[in-house]
Amino acid sequence: MSPAPTPGLFSHLVSLLAFAVVTVGFLLLWRQSLPARLRLFAAQSVILAALAAAMAAFTDNVELALVAAAILVIKGWGIPRILVRVAPAHPRPTGPTRSPAGLLLGGGALVFVAYAVMLPVAREAPLPTASGLPLALATALNGLWLCVTARRALTQVLGFLVFENGIFMLALLATYGLPAIVEAGAFLDLLAAVLVLKVMLGEIHESFQSSDVDRLRELRG
């Protein structure tokens, strides 16, 4: 594997795609309807796959191409499909919704945090992809933000998925792909976590007759 041949074009492309991922993340915070959010999550995963594919092309890395394909199939298509199918069983809780303005403001603040944390790190190594590192952390933080502000369990799972997209992006940009076994293990583990969460959602819904997070308040003290 050789260093990137045309760092200029390469790093511009990476920055562009990274920005696109963050922008879709913001749209995700803004939209309130779950199907729309799931479509946006699928779009974000597709962009992430494109980012991985671009890196694979510029560095002649076959493993990365496989990673890109896996992201495209599993996160761009499979997981959104599964979640769309369970969505009707989890109607939106009644009562006041979170204000989109507040969510976006929080998300914006987290981008600043991400830059403050990651810029010194991005300066440490001469990677053409370094400019995307703060954006990757911003995506992860926005996912967490969605997770903690969610009012129903399904949205929490979605937030976790966005968080996961962020950390995969970080791994891609910072390391050009981890060793194959780690990459595969991490991918499968997180996939399994999502599937287990989905199973658990079903069971919670069955026994609580609801999946409002507010109802999950029996354990105290």
Added chain:
Amino acid sequence: VILSVLLACPLLGAAALTLVRSGRLADVLHLAAALVTAGSAARLALEVWREGSVAGAAWGLRADALSALMALMVAGIGLVAGMAVPSYLRIEQQNSLLEPARAASFRPLYHLFVFTMLLAVTTESIGLMWVAVESTTLASVFLITLERTRPSLEAAYKYLLICSVGIGIAFIGTVLVYYADLRQPGETQQALTWSGLLVAAPRLPSRVVELAFVFLLIGYGTKAGLVPMHTWLPDAHSEAPAPVSALMSGVLLNVGIYALLRFKTVTDAAVGPAFAQGLLLAFGLASMAVAAAFLWTPRNYKRMLAYSSVEHVGLVCVGLGFGGIWGVGGALLHMVTHALAKSALFVLAGRVMQRYRTAEVARVRGLRHAMPWTGAAFLAAILALVGLPPFGLFVSEVMILRAGFAGGHGWAAGLALTLLVAVFAGVLRAANRMLHGRRPDDVATGEAGASALVPVGLNLGLLLLLGVAFPAGLAEALARVVRVLGLGG
């Protein structure tokens, strides 16, 4: 070879137990798997003792003194808690709280859980360790929801979500360590290993390493139950079936600390020990303080034990924060002694729960009349847990506090001591209420399934041995582990 055997035992056990799903044979297989696993861990410890470290045949497995200690702990507590499993499952089924089909899935998952923990502590690769630690969550989550009650579902959901996020944050830290070690873009590297990282540490950029350690501390700290990432712990540990609680509180938390210990060693080599020590001290004291606030008036005895785990994990981190041979050695010993005491207590709490059908302190009365042996063992284990001599926790706590006072952390050691005393008072008060008083009329007397008391007795015996005799080999063993951690030459 011994490493492969060690990892194969629980895997084969799990596979066999998916085939033999119930009956006497399943119990025998289950115990055999736990026993052989513990035996191989002991064998591994012996080989490491003789040769310093043992390399595995494949997968980048390698065990040094620290790995051997951890493996011994995981497999040993796995055996102790495992011995309580048959009677636990039988009584739950008798009380028709558990369907036979679900009971059948319990044993294979149990061994899978043990396998993931063993893998986490014996792999050389930081990536594979991450995968293994994440797998511990996945393997244990369905153990918590064994009885499908609403609280257990809620607890398992919180556990899975919070720990998955935590482990995701640890992934960021792992990636940053990898990034710090990256020399050239696109360069092929060998998988990151502990030994490779230690060699490379002095030339790693300090800012990246510091940031990575913060992410790793938050991430693996979530698994270890450090405040403020501990919120899943009291729920999961109190709702899980007793043998699983014993395993989770006894050793799963220690696996989280193990990951922190490894990265702390690398961080120390890269930026000096002060950075990690300060952070560990702060998180440790915060954990102790939050736990002490709850433990002042515990209402639910299983939650009391869970919060006590938060407290002890905090104390271990305080010990690591004090540093030096006494601090780190004390922290390591404390991991062992706490695992022994806590696993015994959770097994006992499970027996109390099965008899009184409540986890509330206020509704358990006259335990020493209803279950004389369980009550006596409960009292002894509680006394051990709060750090009274002649039990082992007294020794490890004294070592940690000595490190603090001698190492110029007087205020921190003083605070830790104060918190320990507060916990002492609260926990003893609760135990006192449970043991004495009049037994409710609908609670039967006598001991059922008393075979579960054998491992508890074993644990208490070991704690007594560690407290009274402090065997000569132990000091040397601890010193060797401390040396692995880059201290004491």
